[in-house]
Amino acid sequence: MENTAVSKNVKNPYISAVKLIAAIFIVFIHVKFPGLFGNLIECAGRFAVSYFFAVSGYYSYRAVSSRLIKRLKKTVILLIISDIIFLGWGLFINCLAGNQSPGEYLSSLFSIKDAALFLFADLRTGHYTFHLWYLTAQIKVYLVLYLWLCFTNDRFSYKPLYYAAFSAFTLSLGLGSIFPIIAGFNTDLPITSNSLCTGLPMFMYGLFIHNYEKELISRFQLTGTKIFILLITGFVLSFTELLGIGKTEIPLGMILTVGVLVLGLTGFAPVPSHEQKIIIVTPDEIDTTSLIIYIIHPLFFYIAISFPVFQPVTQNGWLFPPFVLMCSVLTALIYCLIKRAVKKFSVQNRAAQH
Numbered sequence: 001m002e003n004t005a006v007s008k009n010v011k012n013p014y015i016s017a018v019k020l021i022a023a024i025f026i027v028f029i030h031v032k033f034p035g036l037f038g039n040l041i042e043c044a045g046r047f048a049v050s051y052f053f054a055v056s057g058y059y060s061y062r063a064v065s066s067r068l069i070k071r072l073k074k075t076v077i078l079l080i081i082s083d084i085i086f087l088g089w090g091l092f093i094n095c096l097a098g099n100q101s102p103g104e105y106l107s108s109l110f111s112i113k114d115a116a117l118f119l120f121a122d123l124r125t126g127h128y129t130f131h132l133w134y135l136t137a138q139i140k141v142y143l144v145l146y147l148w149l150c151f152t153n154d155r156f157s158y159k160p161l162y163y164a165a166f167s168a169f170t171l172s173l174g175l176g177s178i179f180p181i182i183a184g185f186n187t188d189l190p191i192t193s194n195s196l197c198t199g200l201p202m203f204m205y206g207l208f209i210h211n212y213e214k215e216l217i218s219r220f221q222l223t224g225t226k227i228f229i230l231l232i233t234g235f236v237l238s239f240t241e242l243l244g245i246g247k248t249e250i251p252l253g254m255i256l257t258v259g260v261l262v263l264g265l266t267g268f269a270p271v272p273s274h275e276q277k278i279i280i281v282t283p284d285e286i287d288t289t290s291l292i293i294y295i296i297h298p299l300f301f302y303i304a305i306s307f308p309v310f311q312p313v314t315q316n317g318w319l320f321p322p323f324v325l326m327c328s329v330l331t332a333l334i335y336c337l338i339k340r341a342v343k344k345f346s347v348q349n350r351a352a353q354h
Contacts, residue, residue: 016283022048034317057206137199165204172197292332
């Protein structure tokens, strides 16, 4: 296995590639295709956000406090920038339509109830930022691991955190299965989309896989074929749960899919001749592209439905999702190209000075 697995000392390009696929699924979940096809895409993409958390956990195994602080700061800055972008859009569109003054709009976003939901459940009741719960939850999870290291100074034992994550997962099963029954199976309330029910369990799930990767592969005698079969089984479970049972938040198929993906991509993916040569962009650039697509895609959705010029696209259910995705991808690629150009110029400038 060690001869075929991607080295853990470098960023796994296959994990990054699947993150990009997951980001595309997220766009198509929020901007759905019509009919059965749209439902099938939603089923297939249920793993996406949990996969993001699991990957963060996988790369946080035995991380030192300074590295966690660096990631924490980066995520906080990203959250602030994202909030500013969507706050600016909200101000622009509300003032343009004449629905509210800037002061009225801003005051509508802040209340004690909203603050409580944001702090304790990562829920965004304000306009346009429902999807940013992921960043809030990521910050909290990084903070939990950082505090664990501060109080224990132990980067090698995470058992209490595993128990806490399992307890939170059990809670999410209860909420996800019982609440929809009470509500009649038709609730769109994100009951488990928060740091407690999704963020911490999935983060520790990825960290657990990194911790016990060899033992898991050995004990269950996993092979590439078995990994593929388990992956298909996970997707079938997701289809069954969402289409057969109802729109609940029972994540059994998603749990299997995420675990098999991470384990398969790290334990069985062939080693590239050079990490940077597997694709024309680096894994870091793919990660950045995936995150930008996730953060920015609702903005293009709101822009398109707000201006009549986009009606030919918005009124066509088969064109609208690819349109939003295309705009998001182009934005991410432009950002990566600018960042690469700035980095190249900086390197050349330092070389010239020496």
